[in-house]
Amino acid sequence: MFPIRDHNPSGRTPYVVYGLIAVNVLVFLSYLPLFGDERALDHFFYNWALIPARVSQGDGAVTLVTSMFLHAGFLHLGGNMLFLWIFGDNLEDEMGHVGFLLFYLASGIGAGLVHMLIAPYSTVPTVGASGAIAGVMGGYLLLYPRARVDVLVILVIFFYVFTVPAWLMLGLWFLFQLFGSAGADPNGGGVAYWAHTGGFVVGFVLTLPIWLRRGGAVYWGQTRGLPPHPERQYRFRASQVPRVRRRHTRIPRIRRK
Numbered sequence: 001m002f003p004i005r006d007h008n009p010s011g012r013t014p015y016v017v018y019g020l021i022a023v024n025v026l027v028f029l030s031y032l033p034l035f036g037d038e039r040a041l042d043h044f045f046y047n048w049a050l051i052p053a054r055v056s057q058g059d060g061a062v063t064l065v066t067s068m069f070l071h072a073g074f075l076h077l078g079g080n081m082l083f084l085w086i087f088g089d090n091l092e093d094e095m096g097h098v099g100f101l102l103f104y105l106a107s108g109i110g111a112g113l114v115h116m117l118i119a120p121y122s123t124v125p126t127v128g129a130s131g132a133i134a135g136v137m138g139g140y141l142l143l144y145p146r147a148r149v150d151v152l153v154i155l156v157i158f159f160y161v162f163t164v165p166a167w168l169m170l171g172l173w174f175l176f177q178l179f180g181s182a183g184a185d186p187n188g189g190g191v192a193y194w195a196h197t198g199g200f201v202v203g204f205v206l207t208l209p210i211w212l213r214r215g216g217a218v219y220w221g222q223t224r225g226l227p228p229h230p231e232r233q234y235r236f237r238a239s240q241v242p243r244v245r246r247r248h249t250r251i252p253r254i255r256r257k
Helices: 015-036 038-048 052-056 063-069 074-095 097-118 130-143 166-183 193-213 217-223
Strands: 002-006 148-155 158-165
Touching: 002 074, 015 038, 015 063, 015 074, 015 097, 038 063, 052 063, 052 097, 063 097, 074 097, 074 130, 074 193, 097 130, 097 193, 130 166, 130 193, 148 166, 158 166, 166 193
Parallel strands: none
Antiparallel strands: 002 148, 148 158
């Protein structure tokens, strides 16, 4: 299940979201050649990825930030940037450019600290913007629980697009992370579920002051959980390509040798 867009327009240009996407892409391209040299890539990740055992010993605290801009492959990068693109603009609109940037970094650092708390002696490098983006999703859920989100559902070879409320899509995503956290080995490789779970909770908590300033439950009652502005409508438009009438051409008789 992949979100492809929401129906929640923002009132200002999300320069920070654009900038974060650009930085993540440029950083990834800068070390892309290292994927052909496993030893060089391991050395690079050792220096800049989050390694809980290393930070627990008082070394490499800066990797709580640098690891947020590293990714393990094109799909990893693309998936994260898609989520940031869809959900980040509305929080930037609400928090302001500087406020959103601080919120994003705080969510990512918080996600890394939760991961370290669960696996303080892990020597597996952890990379990705997922923790910070999970924080964005947590904040989005609090402010716009009923905003409509279009999701692409893939069932083997069938593709369907459904429109669902944000609370359903983001709530299911969070439950998947909780189940993954319960079943995964925190010291092993794979998905850092605890970082996702922690980032989501951190982002939710950091957004609480904005929600309370808006009136809390009263704000929900006024907006019914929907964005406080008209939602964007998407419509399929008829093709503008003119129709060309088929002409029947008489094919001359020929002989075959």
